[in-house]
Amino acid sequence: METEYEKCMAGKPFVGSRDPRIVEMTLRAKRLLAQFNAADYGDTERRMALLRELLGHVGTPVHVDVDFHCEYGKNIYIGNKVIINMNCTFVDNLASILATTC
Numbered sequence: 362m363e364t365e366y367e368k369c370m371a372g373k374p375f376v377g378s379r380d381p382r383i384v385e386m387t388l389r390a391k392r393l394l395a396q397f398n399a400a401d402y403g404d405t406e407r408r409m410a411l412l413r414e415l416l417g418h419v420g421t422p423v424h425v426d427v428d429f430h431c432e433y434g435k436n437i438y439i440g441n442k443v444i445i446n447m448n449c450t451f452v453d454n455l456a457s458i459l460a461t462t463c
Contacts, residue, residue, distance in 0.1 A: 364380055364382075365377060365379045365380035365383060366380045366382045366383050369454060377454070386433045386435070387432065387433065389434075390415060390433050390434045393411055393414055393415040393434065394429065394430060394431070394434075396411055397411040397412065397415065397425075397427070397429060398428050402427070408425070409423070412439075415434040415435075416434050416437045416438070416439060417434070417435050417436060417438045418438040419439050420439055420440045420441035420442070420443065421441055422441070422442060423439055423441075423445075424445070425439075425449075426444075426445060426446050426447040426448075426449070427447060428447065428449075429445065429449055429450075430449070430450040430451070431450065431451040431452070432451075432453050433454060435453075436453040436454070437451055437453050
């Protein structure tokens, strides 16, 4: 029987609250997002460090405005010369990604 995490990674419907691995990924992302959104806006070094810890990849130069939100973060890859404006939400669970690309 597939775990909820395995279903998620396969792009199948899943219930994240039933799988400790998914719960931990979500908690990690929410904690990092809270730090990022609360960080001093002028402290670009700290803000970029948090983004690099949260996301799968962050190019240069990149600016992400607050409030920024996502589900897991690690599925988000940002290239070079990117600006993400204020109040942006990325839905980055694999099931959502596959549903939008199929």
